[in-house]
Amino acid sequence: MVIKESLLKLLTERSINKVTVTDICREANINRNTFYSHYANQFELLSTIENDLYEDIKQVVINSSNLKTPEKLSYELCKYIKANKTICEVLFSEHGDKALLERILYISHDLTIERWKQELKYFDQPLFESWYTFTAHGSIAIIKKWVNSGLKESPSKIADFIDKATQSVSKAFYSEEL
Template identity: 90%
Template structure:
């Protein structure tokens, strides 16, 4: 855990490309052999941290039986894990991580839309999901980069309202 925390601390100061194993070991107070007994390099360590976060959020999202609560559960998790999310969702983390997280519920959402609408256009549904997911990503990134000052419920309510307004346009007319 100390190795992961050390990398996260270093990533608040600089990108992964400018962090060395020596830097991590110095920060963690360990020797290089200890580091290499767990990870091949700093990139593998970052990947492990990101994958752990992804899997945790995947469990949160999959355990929520109410689709309307997904954004709230995600925002609540982000707020509870503020430090790691601030680092990983910043320019020093994987730029695709938040997108991967939001696409966890892709299949469930598309399936729900199929059931709720009279028609099904796979290309339209993909575009619709992409639009709402990327809008959500932008809001979450802004929230995280500004210090997560608003409550998870406020951010989730905004995301849900914006997504619902786009959805209503699709529900109200057949394309």
């Protein structure tokens, strides 16, 4: 854990490309042999941290999908992010991996598309894909802004904003059906 925390601390100052194993060992107060007994290099360590975060968020999405209300998902995600502030601040920052955010965006893709198929009378795959992309990227932008500004607002306030914005877009699609 101290190795992971040391890398996260270093990533608040610079990108992964500018962090060395020596830097991590110095920060963690361990020797290189200890580091190499767990990880091949700093990139593998970062990948492990990112994958752990991804799996945790995936579990939040899966658990929230059983609740049958999309609003609950936004709140649960924001609550998770707030509870894991340090790691999220680093991984969602300019020094974080942009591919991680893309992976996170599409965790709930299939569940959301399936829900829309069931709720709407017509199905237009390209339209639904665009709808999902728009709402997902907008939600991530709000979350990223919230994280990068220090998570000052409550998870419920951010989730409420995301839900209202998403619902306003969704109303246009639902009203087309009537």
